[in-house]
Amino acid sequence: MNRYTKNNLSKEVQAKLLTSKVLVCGCGGLGSGVIVNLAGLGVGTLGLCDFDRVEITNLNRQFIHTNANIGKYKSESAKEWINSYNPEIEVITYIEPVSEKMLEGFDIVVDCTDNFKTKFQLNDFALKMSTPLVHAGVSRNRGQVMSIIPHQTACLRCILDENEQEESNSGVISPTVNLISSIESLEVFKLITNPENALLNKVLFVDIKEYSFKTISFSKNPHCIC
C-alpha cells in the first residue's frame, strides 16, 4: 500500500486494483504503454499475450523492450521489465495467439493488437466469455478508444464493419502511440473503479495533427451478429 500512496486513491479502490487481473493482448506499441501504466496503478495480476519477438524497429516506441532483448519473445521481455519494476506483480505469459479460453479468470481484456482481424476476434471472444474489453487502435496521426461491457453496451461489430477496415502497418511515432495507450489504461482504471465514466456506447477519436478529441455516441446494433 505504501508504494501506491501517491496514487492518491482510497484504500478500497487501491485494494480493488491490487486484486484485479487484466489480460493485455499485444506487447508492442500500445501494450508497452498499457503494461507500464497498469503496473504503476498497482494492478495485481497481468496476463501478457504476444508471440512476436523483439526487433530493432520496435525500439522507437516499445519502451519496455531494450537492445539486450532483441530476438526474445515480447511477452517474456515485457515480463522481465515488470519483474524489475515490481516483483510483487503476478505475471502470466502466453506465447501463442489469443484464444477464447485465455480470457478465463481475467476481469478485463485490453486490445493492444495491431490488426483488425485480431481486434474483431478479440471482440468476439470477450462477448462469448462476458469479459469487459478495452479496444484501441492507432495509425500515423490518429487513434481511437472505446470500452465494451459484453451484452450491455455496443461492441466493435455494432459500430464497425470488419470488411471496411483498412490495415495500416506503416508505423507510428512514440508520443502518438503513448497518448493512445495512456487513454486505454485510463479506461481499464475506470472499468475497475467507476465504469459509468468509461467510454461505453461511445468512441473517442483522437487526431494528433489537429489536436482534436471527439467522442461520438453509438448504440447497440440490434442486428449485430454478436
Ligand SMILES: [Zn+2]
Ligand atoms: Zn455488437
